[in-house]
Amino acid sequence: MDNRAIGVFDSGLGGLTAVKELISLMPKENIVYFGDTGRVPYGTRSSETIKKYAAQDIRFLQELDIKAIVVACGTVSTVALPLIKNNYDIPIVGVVEPSVRCALKATRNKKIGIIATPATIASHSYEDLIHDICPDAQTFSKACPLFVPVIEDGRFNRGDKIAASLVEEYLAPLKAQEIDTLILGCTHYPLLTEIISDYLGDGVSLINSGRAVAESIHGLLTEKELLCDNNDGLHRYYLSDSGLNFKKFASMFMGREISESVKQIDIERY
Amino acid sequence: MDNRAIGVFDSGLGGLTAVKELISLMPKENIVYFGDTGRVPYGTRSSETIKKYAAQDIRFLQELDIKAIVVACGTVSTVALPLIKNNYDIPIVGVVEPSVRCALKATRNKKIGIIATPATIASHSYEDLIHDICPDAQTFSKACPLFVPVIEDGRFNRGDKIAASLVEEYLAPLKAQEIDTLILGCTHYPLLTEIISDYLGDGVSLINSGRAVAESIHGLLTEKELLCDNNDGLHRYYLSDSGLNFKKFASMFMGREISESVKQIDIERY
Numbered sequence: 001m002d003n004r005a006i007g008v009f010d011s012g013l014g015g016l017t018a019v020k021e022l023i024s025l026m027p028k029e030n031i032v033y034f035g036d037t038g039r040v041p042y043g044t045r046s047s048e049t050i051k052k053y054a055a056q057d058i059r060f061l062q063e064l065d066i067k068a069i070v071v072a073c074g075t076v077s078t079v080a081l082p083l084i085k086n087n088y089d090i091p092i093v094g095v096v097e098p099s100v101r102c103a104l105k106a107t108r109n110k111k112i113g114i115i116a117t118p119a120t121i122a123s124h125s126y127e128d129l130i131h132d133i134c135p136d137a138q139t140f141s142k143a144c145p146l147f148v149p150v151i152e153d154g155r156f157n158r159g160d161k162i163a164a165s166l167v168e169e170y171l172a173p174l175k176a177q178e179i180d181t182l183i184l185g186c187t188h189y190p191l192l193t194e195i196i197s198d199y200l201g202d203g204v205s206l207i208n209s210g211r212a213v214a215e216s217i218h219g220l221l222t223e224k225e226l227l228c229d230n231n232d233g234l235h236r237y238y239l240s241d242s243g244l245n246f247k248k249f250a251s252m253f254m255g256r257e258i259s260e261s262v263k264q265i266d267i268e269r270y
Numbered sequence: 271m272d273n274r275a276i277g278v279f280d281s282g283l284g285g286l287t288a289v290k291e292l293i294s295l296m297p298k299e300n301i302v303y304f305g306d307t308g309r310v311p312y313g314t315r316s317s318e319t320i321k322k323y324a325a326q327d328i329r330f331l332q333e334l335d336i337k338a339i340v341v342a343c344g345t346v347s348t349v350a351l352p353l354i355k356n357n358y359d360i361p362i363v364g365v366v367e368p369s370v371r372c373a374l375k376a377t378r379n380k381k382i383g384i385i386a387t388p389a390t391i392a393s394h395s396y397e398d399l400i401h402d403i404c405p406d407a408q409t410f411s412k413a414c415p416l417f418v419p420v421i422e423d424g425r426f427n428r429g430d431k432i433a434a435s436l437v438e439e440y441l442a443p444l445k446a447q448e449i450d451t452l453i454l455g456c457t458h459y460p461l462l463t464e465i466i467s468d469y470l471g472d473g474v475s476l477i478n479s480g481r482a483v484a485e486s487i488h489g490l491l492t493e494k495e496l497l498c499d500n501n502d503g504l505h506r507y508y509l510s511d512s513g514l515n516f517k518k519f520a521s522m523f524m525g526r527e528i529s530e531s532v533k534q535i536d537i538e539r540y
Contacts, residue, residue: 145423146423149416153415162435241314241319
C-alpha cells in the first residue's frame with residue numbers, strides 16, 4: 001500500500017489522454033500532472049536539450065513525493081528515456097514498450113502499423129522494439145505531421161473534412177499493406193479514433209498509448225503492492241506557462257470538464 | 271551613407287519572407303537575421319514573456335552593430351513593439367503599420383480583410399490602426415490557425431487539397447463581404463499567394479507584410495541618407511537552436527537555395 005501520487009509529464013497537454021486512462025483504470029490513485037507548455041514542442045529540439053528538459057520535469061515531480069513516473073511524451077520516451085531511466089529509484093514507464101506489447105498481443109497477421117510525429121517515426125523506436133520481441137513481425141510506419149495541429153484546432157469529430165482527408169492520405173499506404181493493428185504513437189491521436197476506425201474498418205485494432213501505459217503502471221503497482229487505498233484520487237495539474245487555454249484543451253483531451261485548478265511553476269529552477 | 275547591417279528577427283523562420291523582400295528591394299544592404307527557433311512559437315506565450323524575449327532578440331542584434339531593426343514577427347509587432355519601440359535609438363519597424371498603409375493605398379471600396387494567427391487577430395492591432403487612420407474603412411478579420419503548420423509541412427503549391435480546402439474555409443466569409451484588399455498578417459502566408467489568388471480572384475489585392483515592411487525601411491533609410499554603398503550585401507543568419515531544418519525552410523521561405531552558413535547562439539545570455 002502506498003498513497004503517494006503517480007507523476008505524469010508531457011511536453012504539453014496531449015499527455016492528459018494518459019491521465020484519463022489512469023483515472024478510468026485506477027480511480028483511487030492520486031495523480032500529479034506536469035505539462036511543459038512553456039517549452040512545447042520537444043520534437044524539434046536537439047537530443048541534449050530533450051534530456052535536460054526531461055531531467056528537470058522529473059526533478060519537479062519528485063519534489064511532490066511520487067511513487068512512479070509516467071512519461072506521457074513520445075519524444076522523451078523515444079529520445080531520452082532509454083538513457084536516463086536507470087538514474088531513478090522509482091519505476092519510470094514511457095509509452096513505447098507498453099504500446100508495443102499491446103500491439104503484439106492484438107495482432108493476428110503480424111502486420112503492425114505505427115503512426116506518430118516525424119521525430120518519433122525517425123527514431124525507429126517502435127519498429128526496433130517490435131522486431132526485437134517478434135522478429136517475424138512486419139511494421140509499416142508513417143509520420144503524420146499535421147495531426148497534432150489539426151487536433152489542437154478542435155478538428156477531430158466525425159464529419160470534419162480536413163481531418164478525414166488527412167486520415168485518408170496518411171493511412172492509405174498502411175491500409176494497402178493490410179495491417180490489422182495500428183499503434184497511435186502520440187498521446188494526441190486517440191481523439192481521432194472514430195475517424196481512423198471509420199477509414200480502416202473494425203478489423204483493425206487501434207492501440208492507444210495512454211491506455212497501454214496506464215495498464216502497464218497498474219500491473220507494476222499491483223505486483224509491487226504499491227496501489228493506493230484512498231477513497232477518491234486527488235488530481236493536481238502543473239504547467240510551465242500561464243495555462244491560458246488549459247481548460248479548453250484539458251476537457252478536449254480528458255473528454256470531460258476539469259474542475260481542479262492549475263498551477264504555474266518555473267521549470268527552469270529544477 | 272551607413273554600411274552597418276539591417277537587423278531582422280522573428281520567433282522562427284517565417285521572417286525570412288521579409289528578408290527575401292529586403293534583398294530584392296535593397297540588394298546592396300548587409301542583413302543580419304535572427305530566428306528564435308529554440309523558443310518558437312511566441313503566439314501562445316504571455317505578454318510578459320514575449321516582451322522579455324523581444325528585448326533579448328534586439329540586444330543580440332545590437333551587439334552586431336546594426337542601423338535599423340525589422341520586427342518580422344507578428345506576435346512581437348502586435349504585443350510588444352508598441353511598448354518597447356521608444357527604448358531604442360535606432361529605427362525599429364514592425365509589420366503592422368507598413369501593411370496597414372499599403373492596404374489603405376490599395377483599397378478602392380474600403381473593405382479590407384485581415385488574416386493572421388489567432389494571437390494576432392485577437393490583438394485587433396490591424397483593425398484598430400486601420401480605423402485610426404481611416405474611420406470609414408470596414409474590416410473583416412479571420413484567424414487561420416492551421417496555415418502555419420500546413421505551410422511548414424510544405425503544402426502551399428497549387429493542387430494541394432488540404433491547403434485549398436483551408437483557404438476556401440477561412441476566406442469564404444471575407445469573400446462574401448466583397449473585400450478588395452487582403453492583408454496577409456503573418457510572414458508565412460505569402461507562400462499561399464497563388465492558392466489565395468486563385469480563390470479570391472484577380473480583383474483582390476494581397477498585401478505581403480514582408481514586402482510592406484521592406485518598402486517602409488527602404489523609405490526610412492533613403493530619407494535619413496542611411497543606405498549602404500556596398501557592392502554586394504552580406505547576409506548572416508543566426509538561430510537559437512541547432513538549425514536542423516534550416517536549409518529546407520530557408521529555401522522554402524526565400525524561394526531559392528541558401529548558400530550562407532547559419533550560426534547557433536545562446537539567446538538566454540542576452
